[in-house]
Amino acid sequence: MKIPQIPTVKTISHFTPSLYEAALRCKALAIWSAFGERNTLPQSSNAILGSCFHKVLELANKGQFPQDKKACYDAARQVFEEQVQLQYQNAHPLLKSKFRSIDRLPYYYLFRERAALHATDIALQKQPSTSPGISKLVGGAEVSLVSRDGLIKGRPDYINIAKSEVIDYKSGTKAEAVGTELSVSEIRQLRLYAHLCLENDIQISQGIIVRGNNQHATLTISDQDARTEGDAARVLLAELNAAAAHQTFQEMAEPSPENCKGCSCIPLCEAFWEQATPEWANECGLHLEAEVIEPPNPSINSASRVITLQTNAIRGTFSPAQVTIQQIPENWLMLDGENIPEVGDVIRLVNAKVTNSGSSSVVGVDKFSTSIWMV
Ligand code: SF4
Structure with missing residues (x-):
């Protein structure tokens, strides 16, 4: 696959909670999140399942499922399947090459089940979000909120006006906090949603994260907490845009x-490639830029063709000078109609896997996360 183009650096008109999180981590990541051509990178299967989980819950909160338990459960499962199918059809070819149908996506059945059970709970009014005091005008499911100055926007999963609560559902597809504990980013997100609510004259006193396993984590939010988070987001947005005015990606x-x-x-x-070192590998994973030094060695593994490459490491989180990349499925390398790498070609191997060969100079590929790029 060819390496995607870096996006043109431009100023960002407003933050959403996810853009705010990206910018806190790295300004270039925020620029990619705002302007990058996302479909040029393979989606994670978890991201697809997570967004379909949210879609099912959004419809449940809007009252679009039957109130009969069995009928609701079946309808929610069907919507989940349809949504995953839709996203799968438009997914990156590498993802489709790795997982030939939606039911082969890792944890597909688990997340379909979680979505159906949550949707049933909501439809049967077991969740706090189904309180009868919800205003249909401004509260409810997936309402788009904009701050008065237009610099912050967001769509909380659910606003329960009667209880002064903002609710966010987590599918459990990301590495998030677990149980009733809140992560730092979850706290920021709930406070930012509360700030958006306050700016739209909706009083909020607590935020709730509802996890995929139905555990709830609750945060008391004062008006001051919410305002402070909103102000911090504005300061960061101004800093980012000042940098975007004269810096490259x-x-x-x-x-x-x-x-x-x-x-x-x-x-x-x-x-990343300029600064990554082998010491990063523990935290950041195995990523290698390398030159192919021998003709590719094909073989058959589980009835499909795989390629082994001998390479000279150039940069990345590897320490050995020579690295053997074992058993790369041939079709991963030829998705853009490209040829298998030849001697002298430079490749980037992202999220490689340690093999059980015992040698750090031999690595494998992981079906879930590895990708290979031509430089
Ligand atoms: S790879 Fe690292 S430096 Fe590059 S955009 Fe991502 S977080 Fe930022």
């Missing part, structure tokens, strides 16, 4: 093991 990048861990921009982020 690479200059805005803030590489570190913590920031780059799991970042989808690694294939295209020159700053």
Whole structure:
């Protein structure tokens, strides 16, 4: 696959909670999140399942499922399947090549079940979000809110005006806090939603995270907490836009093991490749830029063709000078109609897997997360 283009750096008109989180981590990541061509990078299957989980809950909160338990459960499962199918059809070819149908996406059945059970709870009025005091005019499901100055926007999953609560559902597809504890980013998100509510004359006194396993984590939010978070977001937005006015994507990048861990921009982020070292591997994973030094070695594995590459490491989080990349499915390498890498070609291997060979100079690929790019 060819490395995607870095986006043109521009100022960002407003923050959403997710853009705010991206900018707190790395300004270049925020620019990618706002302007990057996302479909040029393979989606994570978790991201697809997570967004379909949210869609089902949104419809449940809007009262669009039957109130009969069995009928609601079946309808929610069907909507989940339809939504995943829709997203799968438009997914990156690498994802479709790895998982040939939606039911092969890791944890597909688990998240379909969670979505159906949550939707049934909501439809049967077991969740706090179904309180009869909800105003249909401003509260409710997935209402788009804008701050008075237009600099912050967001769509809380649910606003319960009667209880002064803002609710966010977590599918459990991301590495998030668990149980009744809240992560720092979840606290920021709830406070920012509360700030948006206050700016729209909706009083909020607490935020609730409802997890995929139905555990609830609750945060008391004062008006001051909400305002402070809103002000912090505005300060960061101003800083980011000041940088965007005169810096390149690479200059805005803030590489570190913590920031780059799991970042989808690694294939295209020159700053990452310039600064990553083997010491980053524990936190950030195995990523290698390397030159192919021998003709590719094909073989058959589980009835499909795989390729082994001998390479000279150039940069990344590897320490050995020579690295063997074992058993890459041939179709992963030829998605853009490209040829298998030849001697002299430079590739980037992102999210490689340690093998059980016992040698750190032999790595494998992981069906869930590995991608290979031509430089
Ligand atoms: S790879 Fe690291 S430096 Fe590059 S955009 Fe992502 S977080 Fe920022």
